[in-house]
Amino acid sequence: MPRPSAQPSPPPDWRRQLARAVRDPRELLQRLDLPMTLLPAAESAARLFPLRVPEPWLARIRPGDPDDPLLRQVLPLAAEHETPAGFTADPVGDAAAEANPGLLHKYHGRVLLITTGACAIHCRYCFRRHFPYTESQAGRDDWRATLAWLDAHPEVDEVILSGGDPLTLSDRRLATLTEALAQRPQVRRLRLHTRLPVVLPDRITPGLMALLKGPWEVVWVIHSNHAQELDSTVAGALARLREAGHWLLNQTVLLRRINDDADTLAALSRQLFQLGVLPYYLHLLDRVQGAAHFEVTELRARALAAELAARLPGYLVPRLVREEAGEPAKTPVTPLAGSSCNINDSRP
Ligand SMILES: *Cc1c(COP(=O)(O)O)cnc(C)c1O
Numbered sequence: 001m002p003r004p005s006a007q008p009s010p011p012p013d014w015r016r017q018l019a020r021a022v023r024d025p026r027e028l029l030q031r032l033d034l035p036m037t038l039l040p041a042a043e044s045a046a047r048l049f050p051l052r053v054p055e056p057w058l059a060r061i062r063p064g065d066p067d068d069p070l071l072r073q074v075l076p077l078a079a080e081h082e083t084p085a086g087f088t089a090d091p092v093g094d095a096a097a098e099a100n101p102g103l104l105h106k107y108h109g110r111v112l113l114i115t116t117g118a119c120a121i122h123c124r125y126c127f128r129r130h131f132p133y134t135e136s137q138a139g140r141d142d143w144r145a146t147l148a149w150l151d152a153h154p155e156v157d158e159v160i161l162s163g164g165d166p167l168t169l170s171d172r173r174l175a176t177l178t179e180a181l182a183q184r185p186q187v188r189r190l191r192l193h194t195r196l197p198v199v200l201p202d203r204i205t206p207g208l209m210a211l212l213k214g215p216w217e218v219v220w221v222i223h224s225n226h227a228q229e230l231d232s233t234v235a236g237a238l239a240r241l242r243e244a245g246h247w248l249l250n251q252t253v254l255l256r257r258i259n260d261d262a263d264t265l266a267a268l269s270r271q272l273f274q275l276g277v278l279p280y281y282l283h284l285l286d287r288v289q290g291a292a293h294f295e296v297t298e299l300r301a302r303a304l305a306a307e308l309a310a311r312l313p314g315y316l317v318p319r320l321v322r323e324e325a326g327e328p329a330k331t332p333v334t335p336l337a338g339s340s341c342n343i344n345d346s347r348p
């Protein structure tokens, strides 16, 4: 099986794109022809959670439009300083579920590995914005504790690589892990929770595809919130995954003024399917400090889910869920029957 070679070679494009991501709010506003009146708030909120926007994402934002749905996912706003009741630093109970450093075992039969704290993009609504990554990451190239835990839990047949974003790790580091996992026949499914096929499509390289080969099915759960994210470069990356025979699913976070209308969500489902991806979850926002302004009320979310079900074939309707600490699975949220006619009334 081809493995990344030990020969020195120039860093792949995705590494440069990662290193050169925009981190300065002023640069972001200048590049996108946005008013400098947004700068003080952006700079102050970026001190709570740093700005990070890589070039391929920037290229899909409409210049001059402060309401662009891709911009709104990454632009730091003054509202992040608000601390309404019910919004906490660890809304999904990750601290309690940490069975080992960097290993979350919440659900039967599958285990989630925090492989790194790094992401290629910083999504302002992210529930991990307060996660103590430095304490929780698996040590550099040291997966021993994780592997020992797996050996002690033979009933776990699915390993989820998550983070942060697992694909910000180098091929070499990932290969150290997948080579060790491939020696454990209990692992029937290797799952990746990643935004990189969307955010940095160049990350999907032949070297990556080679190191993911193993005695398992590979399942990708990508994360896209709006059809505008899915340009031809993303289509190319997803086509490479499909050619390798991998399963492709998508999760979306329901976000106020980004994708909280039925037209936008239906367009996203259709576009995903066009690219070979099935909609999997539509998440209610995790109630994390600093993200309250993204919240869509549960009532409105349920009405949107009903509207989607009325418009799309069943296999294009994502499951509306919320994550509750201590539950054995994501909690389903029932669509609101009969109310789909007036869902647009509450749009701010
Ligand atoms: C969401 C999550 C999973 C995956 O859940 P599925 O319903 O299988 O997609 C697994 N482990 C943890 C800790 C999770 O948060």
Ligand code: SF4
Binding pocket: 118, 119, 120, 121, 122, 123, 126, 127, 128, 163, 164, 165, 195, 223
């Ligand atoms: S973990 Fe996912 S949602 Fe959170 S910042 Fe990283 S890419 Fe965005």
